[in-house]
Amino acid sequence: MPLLKEFRYHSPATVGEALKLADKSKEPLLLAGGTLVLNYLKRSPRCPSDVIGLKKIKALEGIKDSKEGVSVGAMTTIAELLDSALIKKSFPSLIQACARIATTPIRNMATIGGNCCSRFYWVDLPAVLESLGAKVVVATSRKKQIVSLRDFLSSKPSKKAVVTRILFPRKDLWGCYFRYTKTMDVDIPSLGLAFACRRNNSKCADVRIIVNTTTSLPLELKQTQKLFEARELGRIDPNQVRECLDADAKGTKLDEYRLSCLAADLGNLK
Amino acid sequence: MKKITLEVNGKPYALECPDSELLIETLRDRLGLLGTKYSCLEGECGACTVLLNGENILSCLALSVEADNAEITTIEGLAKGSEPHPLQRSFVDKGAVQCGFCTPGMILAGKALLDKNPHPTDDEIARGLDGNLCRCTGYIKIIDAVRHASKK
Missing domain, CATH: 3.30.43 (Uridine Diphospho-n-acetylenolpyruvylglucosamine Reductase; domain 2)
Known part of the structure; x- marks a missing residue:
């Protein structure tokens, strides 16, 4: 059959x-x-x-660099991202996330566009892409528009729209990604943490902390972001980190296990 | 139905198959290449691994129509006549085969790895084989076998 x-x-x-x-x-x-x-x-x-x-559409391929930022074709595979010298140099947190997605044959097949469009909350890339300020180019038969990843993920899914490219307008962001699984590494993550900021004389600026809670859209930790702003990594009181996380967690599905993971890794960032 | 052309193990095939047919179905049920295994059928176990244009992919997650004009290598395509491929020889020499169900996928994943990185570290071998599950061996001998083949 x-x-x-x-x-x-x-x-x-x-x-x-x-x-x-x-x-x-x-x-x-x-x-x-x-x-x-x-x-x-x-x-x-x-x-x-x-x-x-969508495999034969050339416009959905390739990683391009320009003054406006980096543009990644939606059909770029996770393995191609991992092999890209430009991505390695510009977005280490994206490399960290890609390296931990599933397994080698899946990374050879799965694409950045598919990861963003799947609407499965546990996929890794949306959180890290949002932390890096990524935008998506969405084409419909009537128009082509550039929207933030957050707006794209919040909108109603359409079967008649094609995400053509993922844009990274900023190349000045440092970042890292942590992925937590309860059992094997290849499992669906129970939590993903994406941190990005501009390093300004060892101090953080434009901090973005996004978590993937597996049960909802990526969550921006606004209070915790404020705490890290204009501060030096490694010199932030862990108790303050936990207080801010608790404030951000109100009304969300971030439980004690996830909060303790976040507090430990954010507290140890250097 | 769609007409497609595949080059499987160096041999060209012109086929007509349903649009919704998966590559594993074409390889096993149309071409009789039974080394590619039906197993989890969810992309978890790697028993259906084949090389598509040199990359290890999962044939239970690929449509045959999307492989049109591709070069595909299955386990049947590795040996040269009666001479096994060095990886196949290593798996035998190192006792890396028990029930053998995962072996075709393991060997093809090992080949994809060594073609890209001829002298991998043990960590790189483990990562290269991370999509292939084995319930018998505990992986140590499989990693030994790939390392052994990389030295040949």
């Missing part, structure tokens, strides 16, 4: 063609690396009428 229910597959060469196909289809599904979506389709009672593969 076949593993997947029947659908029509399309392989457009341009974003415009992909959008036309999506508009015409009764039940379209845009396919990036497929590591999440194809598994979902194996179990789902529903099946798309049309699967639109």
Whole structure:
């Protein structure tokens, strides 16, 4: 018995063609690396009428550097990000996150665009991308717009929009990423912590602390960010860190286990 | 149905397969290459590993239509006639095979690693094989075997 229910597959060469196909289809599904979506389709009672593969679209490939920042094609795989000298130099926290995503064959197949569009809360990249101020380029048949990752993730998912590129307007941010799993490293994380800031004579500026709680959109820890602003890493009172975390955690799903992980790692940042 | 062309283990195939067929189904059920294993079918275990244009990927998570015009290597494509590939020889010499179910995937993941990094450290070997599970050996002998092959 076949593993997947029947659908029509399309392989457009341009974003415009992909959008036309999506508009015409009764039940379209845009396919990036497929590591999440194809598994979902194996179990789902529903099946798309049309699967639109994005692999042949050249505009969704490549990592480009310019004065405006770094632009990463949505179909760039996690392995390609890890191999990129530009990403290694500019965004060490993104490298740390990519290095801990799943396993080697999954990293060879999964894409940055798919990771952002999957809407599974436990995926690693949204938190680190948000900490780095990433924006996404979203194309529909009517318009192309650049939106913040936060706005994109908060908006209603559309089956008729293609994320074409991920933009990093700033290259002056230092950052790091911590990922917590309760068992094996390859497991779904129970928590992800992305920290980014500008290092201004050893003091922090423009601090961004985003956590991936696995149950909701990435969470910005606003009180804790304020605490780190204009301070030197490694010289912040751990009790103050915990107080701010407790304030940020009100009304969220951050439990004692997660808060203690965050307090330990934020307190030890150097 | 779609017409696709695959080069599998150096041999060209022109096939007609359903749009929704997975690469593992094409390799096993159409081409009879049974070294690629049906196992978890979720991308967890690595038993269905094949090389697609030299990279180790999971054939249970890839559509055959997306592999159109690709070069695919399965475990059946490694030996040269009756001469095993150095990795296959190492797995035998080092006793890295017990039940053997994970072995095709392990060897192909090892090949992808050594093609990219001919002299890996033990940590790099472990990371290169991180997508392949073995319930018998405890991995020590598998890592030994890849290290041994890297010295040949």
